Amino acid sequence: MTGIFAINGSPRRNKNTAKMLDSFLDGAGESGKYATERIDLFDYNIRGCTSCFACKRNDPDTYGVCALRDDVYDILQRLRGADGLVFGSPVYFGNITGQLLCFVERLLYPLISYEKDFKILTKKRMPTAFIYTMNMTEEQCNMYHYPAIWAPLEENIGVVFSRPERVCAYNTYQFDNYSKYKSAAFNESEKARHRDLEFPKELQDAYEAGKRMADEAATGIDQTPKTAYDFIAAPRNRP
Ligand SMILES: Cc1cc2nc3c(=O)[nH]c(=O)nc-3n(C[C@H](O)[C@H](O)[C@H](O)COP(=O)(O)O)c2cc1C
Structure with a gap:
């Protein structure tokens, strides 16, 4: 299976996470070199x-x-031969969705061997990215240390395939119509402002990251075999 694949961990097929993934895939497919496909885990x-x-x-x-x-x-099995992989998840309780975590356990664990130094069995390393969408603002996301929650999984993806580029959409618009819900905890007009002015920029971030992935896939990424010690030694914070 070749091409660049988006794994959608959101139960909603046309909301924030799916839109970010679609924009990423638009960028990844722009050059015409790679077919793209979104897989909705739900x-x-x-x-x-x-x-x-x-x-x-x-x-x-x-x-x-x-x-x-x-x-x-x-x-x-087929994803192992992909040219690039982008994962997308709404943030649930600071983390990725259970559905995506189940999938990622199944994808990564068989490739992390118990041989000497926990040799990684990946036949083909590939560029990866991780998209997170959340209610929190960027400031709140950092204040609650979300990136630290995400880091261990990202590092494991790093040793198995390559360190994912992280792309975020913050302060997302959660309902189609806030007036139908008891949602006084949120400032709807600020949410709408963010949706109209900031979300398009976040979609563009995703698009650009998709383009970078296609470029990286075309250039060819480092295929040096890894061991789990590369994960342990990896710095926790991305630049
Ligand atoms: C069960 C559940 C838990 C959530 N937990 C968080 C959270 O801890 N932090 C946060 O910022 N947003 C949280 N959210 C909000 C979603 O992450 C946010 O609305 C996201 O953009 C939804 O993505 P979607 O539009 O693709 O469904 C939660 C939403 C649900 C349904």
């Missing part, structure tokens, strides 16, 4: 890792492969 029944360890067993038929034969088995 279309599938997904279980997280069940700790069966089939992927660690000394058996060439199962080694390094998730054995769970559910809806996403084929997707997981």
Whole structure:
């Protein structure tokens, strides 16, 4: 499976996260070099890792492969040959959605071996990105240390595929019509202002990041095999 793929961890197929991912894919597809596709995880029944360890067993038929034969088995295998991967999630309680976490467990864990130095089994490293959308403003996001919550997963993606570029949409407009909801905690007019003036810029950020991913994929990224020690040694804060 070649091309650049967006993994949508939002249950909503046409809201903030999906729009950011679509803009990213528009950028990624601009040069015409790469086909792009969005995969909406909520279309599938997904279980997280069940700790069966089939992927660690000394058996060439199962080694390094998730054995769970559910809806996403084929997707997981095919994504290994992708040219680039962007993950997108609404922030739930500071973190990514459970659905996306289940998917990422299944994607990453079989590739992180228990061989010497926890050798990474990835055949092909590829550029990655992570898009987060949230109610919090950028200032609140930093005040509540969200980037620190996201860092360990990003670093694991880093050793398996490459360190993801992070793109955020803050202060998102959550409802189509705030007057239908008890939502006095939010200032609707400020939310609408952000949606009309700032969200377009965030979509543009996503578009530019998509273009960068396609450029990186075309140039070819460092294919030096990694071990989990590269994760442990990785600095926690991206520039
Ligand atoms: C269950 C749940 C938990 C949430 N937790 C947070 C949170 O901890 N921090 C935050 O900034 N936004 C939180 N939000 C708001 C969403 O992250 C935000 O509205 C997001 O942009 C929605 O993305 P979507 O439009 O793609 O669904 C939460 C929303 C839900 C439904």
